[in-house]
Amino acid sequence: MNELALAAFAAEHGIHPRTEARTARFAAFSMRFDARGYLGALERQGLRWLARSDRAFPPLLREISDSPSGLFLRGDAPPELLARPAVAIVGARACSGYGAQVARMLGRELAAAGLVVVSGLARGIDGEAHRGALEAAGATVAVLGCGVDRDYPAAHAELAGRIAATGLVVSEYAPRVEPAPWRFPARNRIVAGLAQATVVVEARERSGALITADFALEEGREVYACPGEITSALSAGTNALLRLGATPLTSSADVLELFGLEAAVEVEVDLDAPARAILQRLDGPTSADELVRASGLDAGVAAAALSELELAGLVATSDGVYRRTGR
Amino acid sequence: MLARAVTHALVGLEARRVEVEAHLQGSLPAFTIVGLADRACQEAKERVRSGVRSAECQWPEGRITVNLAPAALRKEGAGFDLPIALAVLAASGQIPRAELERHAVHGELALDGRVRPVAGVFAVAEGAKRARLPRIICAAQTAPEAALAGIHPVPVWHLAEAVAYLRGELEPEPIPPRNGVAPVAGPDLADVHGQERARRALEIAAAGRHNLLLGGPPGTGKTMLARRLPGLLPQLDESASLEVTRIHSVAGILRIEHPLVTTPPFRAPHHTASAAAIVGGGRGPRPGEASLAHHGVLLLDELPEFVRPALEALRQPLEDGVISVARAEGTALYPASFQLVGTMNLCPCGARGDPAVACTCSSQRLAAYGNKLSRALLDRFDLVVVVPRPRAAELAAGESEASAAVRLRVAAARSRLAEHTPARDEKADALLTRAVEQLPLSGRGRARVARVAATIAALSGGDAVESAHVAEAISYRAPKELKGQ
Numbered sequence: 001m002n003e004l005a006l007a008a009f010a011a012e013h014g015i016h017p018r019t020e021a022r023t024a025r026f027a028a029f030s031m032r033f034d035a036r037g038y039l040g041a042l043e044r045q046g047l048r049w050l051a052r053s054d055r056a057f058p059p060l061l062r063e064i065s066d067s068p069s070g071l072f073l074r075g076d077a078p079p080e081l082l083a084r085p086a087v088a089i090v091g092a093r094a095c096s097g098y099g100a101q102v103a104r105m106l107g108r109e110l111a112a113a114g115l116v117v118v119s120g121l122a123r124g125i126d127g128e129a130h131r132g133a134l135e136a137a138g139a140t141v142a143v144l145g146c147g148v149d150r151d152y153p154a155a156h157a158e159l160a161g162r163i164a165a166t167g168l169v170v171s172e173y174a175p176r177v178e179p180a181p182w183r184f185p186a187r188n189r190i191v192a193g194l195a196q197a198t199v200v201v202e203a204r205e206r207s208g209a210l211i212t213a214d215f216a217l218e219e220g221r222e223v224y225a226c227p228g229e230i231t232s233a234l235s236a237g238t239n240a241l242l243r244l245g246a247t248p249l250t251s252s253a254d255v256l257e258l259f260g261l262e263a264a265v266e267v268e269v270d271l272d273a274p275a276r277a278i279l280q281r282l283d284g285p286t287s288a289d290e291l292v293r294a295s296g297l298d299a300g301v302a303a304a305a306l307s308e309l310e311l312a313g314l315v316a317t318s319d320g321v322y323r324r325t326g327r
Numbered sequence: 328m329l330a331r332a333v334t335h336a337l338v339g340l341e342a343r344r345v346e347v348e349a350h351l352q353g354s355l356p357a358f359t360i361v362g363l364a365d366r367a368c369q370e371a372k373e374r375v376r377s378g379v380r381s382a383e384c385q386w387p388e389g390r391i392t393v394n395l396a397p398a399a400l401r402k403e404g405a406g407f408d409l410p411i412a413l414a415v416l417a418a419s420g421q422i423p424r425a426e427l428e429r430h431a432v433h434g435e436l437a438l439d440g441r442v443r444p445v446a447g448v449f450a451v452a453e454g455a456k457r458a459r460l461p462r463i464i465c466a467a468q469t470a471p472e473a474a475l476a477g478i479h480p481v482p483v484w485h486l487a488e489a490v491a492y493l494r495g496e497l498e499p500e501p502i503p504p505r506n507g508v509a510p511v512a513g514p515d516l517a518d519v520h521g522q523e524r525a526r527r528a529l530e531i532a533a534a535g536r537h538n539l540l541l542g543g544p545p546g547t548g549k550t551m552l553a554r555r556l557p558g559l560l561p562q563l564d565e566s567a568s569l570e571v572t573r574i575h576s577v578a579g580i581l582r583i584e585h586p587l588v589t590t591p592p593f594r595a596p597h598h599t600a601s602a603a604a605i606v607g608g609g610r611g612p613r614p615g616e617a618s619l620a621h622h623g624v625l626l627l628d629e630l631p632e633f634v635r636p637a638l639e640a641l642r643q644p645l646e647d648g649v650i651s652v653a654r655a656e657g658t659a660l661y662p663a664s665f666q667l668v669g670t671m672n673l674c675p676c677g678a679r680g681d682p683a684v685a686c687t688c689s690s691q692r693l694a695a696y697g698n699k700l701s702r703a704l705l706d707r708f709d710l711v712v713v714v715p716r717p718r719a720a721e722l723a724a725g726e727s728e729a730s731a732a733v734r735l736r737v738a739a740a741r742s743r744l745a746e747h748t749p750a751r752d753e754k755a756d757a758l759l760t761r762a763v764e765q766l767p768l769s770g771r772g773r774a775r776v777a778r779v780a781a782t783i784a785a786l787s788g789g790d791a792v793e794s795a796h797v798a799e800a801i802s803y804r805a806p807k808e809l810k811g812q
Contacts, residue, residue: 093690097680123690155694233685285682287715288524288802299527300783304798311758311765311798317806319673319680320543320713 003051003069005030008038011147011174016186047148047175048073050082058082064193064219068172071190072148075164081139082168085259086116088191088216090209091125091201096234097318098285099202102226103128104135104316105325106199109252111138112264118143118194120187121156121169125201125209134162136264141194144171145187146179185211192216197258199224199249203237210237213246222258224249271312274305279314285321330417330424332410332432335454336402337447339612339652339659340573342454345395345402347432349414352390360411362395365403374405374436375412381440382487387419406445409434409464412486413493422493430481430493431455431463440486444468446579449572449586452476464489470502472576472586475569513558513593517729518551521717525552528712528803530733533559534740535782538645538667538707540630540805543714544681549670550628552714556668557593557624558730561738567622570662574614574621592623594665598632605633606640612652612659617644620665630669631699638704641667645707667707671700681716709775711805740785749784751777754794762801776800 009029010016042049050057051070056079061067073079087110089103103125107117111133119126121142133140142163144152148171151157160169172190173183188208192198192215200223203209213223225246228235242248249255253263271279274297281294292302306322309315316325328351335342358372379386393411395402410432417424433451435443444466452473455463462479470482482502483489491497519526525541525548532539533556541549563571571588575581581588596605596616607615617625627633644650648664673679675696678686688696743749751759759780763773777792779800784792 094686094688094693096686123694231685233687289521289715289717292523293521299523300787300799301795303524303527303802304795307762307798307801311762311801319806320715321680 002030003053004035004038004049005033006069007049007072007172007174008033011177014177014180016182042072042175045149045175046074048079050079054079056080056083058194060086060196061190061193064189064215066189067193068190071170071172072174073168073170074148075166075168077139077166077168079168081116082141082170082194084116084139085114086118086141086195087255087259088118088195088198088212089125089129089201090119090188090191090198090203090212092203092207092209092234092237093122093124093126094234095124095128095202096232097321098228098323099125099226099234100128100318101316101323101325103201104132106201106249106252106255107132107140108136108138109263110255111140112136113252113256113261114138115255115259115261116141116167118191120145120184120191121152121160121163123153123155127156127159129201130159130163134166137166140167142167142169143187143191143194144169144173145183147171147173147175147177149175150177150179152179184208188212189215192221193219195221197222197224197255199226199255200238200241200246201226202228202234203241204233205236205240207237210241213241222247224255271308272305274301275308275312278302278305279309279324282315282322282324285323287321291322328418328420330414330427332414332417332427333430333455333458333460334407334410334432335451335458336400337450337577338400338657339661340450340577340614341659342447342450342457343397343400344454344458345397345400345407347407347410347414348394348396349411349418350392350394351387351418352392353388354390356388357390358393359391360393360395362393362398363401364395364407365401367405368395368402368407371405371408371411371436374408374438375415377438378408378412378436378440378486379416381438382485382490384416384421384487384490385419387415391415391418404445404447405435405443406433406447406451408436409442409486409489412436413464413489416490422490423495426493426495429461431458431460431478432465432489433463434466434469434483436486442466442483442485442489444583447577448472449475449576449581452478452480453573464492467499467502468583469586471583472572472581474502475572475587513730514551514554515558515730516555516733517726519548519555520727522548522552522714525712525714526727526733528710529556529559530737531779531782531786531803532556532666532668532710533733533737534786535709535744535779536666537709537779537782538669540669540671540705540708540711541714542671542673542680542711542806544679544684544716545672545677547681547714547716549714550626553626553628553668553670554593554595555730556626556666557591559733559737560591560624561734561741562589563591563622571622574618574661578614578619580619592620593626594620594623595626595628598627598629600633600637602634602636602640605637606644606650606663607652607659607661608654612654612661614661615650615663617641617650617663617665618661621662623665624668625665626668626670628670630671631696635699639701642703642707669708673713680713683716705805706771706775708805709779710803712803713806736786739788740782743785743788744782749781749790749792751780751792751797752794755780755792755797758794758797762797766801766804768804772804776804779803
């Protein structure tokens with residue numbers, strides 16, 4: 001119960017919950033702290049507390065050097081979900097269309113193969129990774145850098161709700177704690193700590209995602225980076241990681257190999273002739289106009305074929321160009 | 328001694344009968360105008376006085392009172408000069424009073440007595456026609472415009488001419504009507520190389536009167552494409568043509584050579600335009616750009632750069648096809664059933680979607696950019712196309728299909744749609760349901776896809792909407808990057 005008191009104390013004073021607090025202030029606080037009442041209040045909000053001493057606390061997270069005193073949980077999934085094999089997918093908030101598609105594809109394919117996808121609910125790569133996992137009806141965990149009851153960023157409130165419905169939204173911060181810049185690097189250590197492997201999809205030179213990768217490296221976890229164009233600022237961070245020796249990620253199979261898992265079997269879909277013709281010519285990002293000219297199809301027929309491929313999950317579009325999603 | 332001339336004042340697009348009464352009293356010389364006249368109208372005094380002298384008529388001695396009745400109606404503009412001058416002349420017995428009362432009169436006076444054209448003659452002539460007045464005396468330049476209302480115009484160049492006509496000394500030469508002039512050729516689609524997808528979207532938009540949003544990095548031809556939409560639209564039918572002519576007449580933008588507007592109007596206000604400039608307003612409200620684009624195309628280039636009130640004000644006309652401008656003096660209704668075409672970059676710096684340049688926008692700026700367009704407005708665009716940067720090879724290519732060929736297909740699809748809306752067959756329905764679940768598509772999104780699919784079916788010449796038509800319609804939905812995600 002001392003762990004819960006520590007988390008509540010940290011929330012009250014706006015400090016980082018350290019593992020040991022031997023100050024007189026904390027001693028006084030824990031003397032008058034009503035743990036049972038606090039847990040009751042949590043329960044009424046539909047939240048739970050998972051202390052580090054709890055047997056269900058994820059062993060991987062317990063191992064890290066600055067392990068949190070416990071986690072607040074939002075969502076219906078059992079806490080054992082956190083102990084399942086997990087992979088963290090992180091990256092830039094202002095990502096490119098390419099990055100968004102890779103994140104979504106990885107989220108979907110890794111979750112479909114049975115891994116838990118862990119990320120930070122941020123805009124861009126994080127959100128796409130969560131969405132991908134949800135698309136595959138897989139499990140996903142969002143780690144917040146603020147109170148577990150808050151939806152931050154607000155634009156992802158709906159996404160957080162969907163994650164909580166099947167997975168978990170977790171935070172080391174007690175309810176109502178405001179997001180603050182210094183809390184996000186601390187959050188990243190939990191993201192990295194929950195996962196055996198961390199994938200950085202896109203990162204600028206000084207990106208928060210690189211902090212996550214650093215934590216993962218420190219704990220001796222596997223770090224993957226998606227190669228990007230060397231001229232793109234959005235790939236400067238990931239390319240630097242590769243230079244330092246991170247494993248290049250070329251497909252979700254690279255990650256699955258680490259876990260000894262097989263990719264989920266893609267369902268074969270019946271495609272009509274125009275859709276097959278388009279798919280054949282879709283090799284790297286291509287605009288609809290180029291596909292029309294290459295295939296010799298009418299613009300309308302090509303548009304219909306592209307929609308069909310999109311609905312079949314074989315093709316994705318962003319910023320006016322189409323890409324294959326699987327391989 | 329009292330005399331009366333009849334003219335009309337405009338409230339919105341509606342002409343209200345105004346009687347100009349002039350009364351002479353033998354006392355100290357004075358000239359007053361009463362009856363809620365605005366500045367331009369008050370200044371009529373000076374123009375009328377020197378106009379009458381220039382027409383070699385006599386300025387009556389004594390006190391002249393001009394009353395514009397009904398007194399509660401606000402009168403604006405210089406169109407009252409001519410009726411005031413004639414009423415004064417009739418009151419002083421220089422022209423027959425009974426003859427003046429059988430005419431509607433409208434026009435501005437120059438100091439040398441010339442009659443100048445004023446805006447809104449068509450609407451005034453319509454009012455005169457409704458009031459069963461057989462003739463309208465107006466500036467010669469605006470006579471063809473007045474004739475469109477089905478009234479006999481008396482074209483005059485000078486006040487002296489009007490006086491001579493009313494005295495029965497002169498029958499002004501009739502001005503031949505100048506309608507049905509061939510449309511002026513706009514920019515042609517043949518100039519657009521490549522851009523197959525956007526061209527196809529333009530054709531669908533033209534056929535189904537769908538609102539179209541073109542996104543993409545700068546310099547990819549969004550504006551060029553948008554400007555070619557009016558050239559794909561069929562000519563206006565008679566009633567639409569008269570409606571547009573009325574609005575353009577009130578706004579004073581009719582072309583004197585051929586006043587009847589037969590081609591769909593095209594308006595492209597600059598992005599600094601205020602809400603009032605777009606939907607209409609001001610004191611004694613005037614039609615805005617949205618009304619001037621009635622039965623035509625309203626192009627908002629760089630859509631997110633427009634001020635938000637201006638964009639939000641467009642939601643009412645997009646829904647109802649009319650704008651009601653409420654002012655303390657009353658409400659004016661302006662028809663505004665236009666086709667909206669917007670263009671925008673994908674991000675504030677504009678580099679997004681361009682493979683050659685890296686976007687430098689932060690996620691906050693991106694989100695703010697997406698939020699600039701409310702979901703409600705974005706929902707009004709049936710077709711959204713992201714225009715990628717064309718390759719050099721495309722730009723060097725030869726001519727593409729010309730607007731005239733596309734216009735024929737559009738006209739055929741329009742007449743097919745006018746007969747009946749094609750219904751979806753079973754497979755098309757199944758595909759639409761699948762899309763709603765999978766994409767996901769909102770209720771409004773589903774309705775949009777269904778509408779566009781019906782247009783595509785009509786363009787293809789079929790009676791039913793097939794699954795390929797629905798699939799194509801799905802590809803023109805708003806991509807998530809425009810929704811601030």
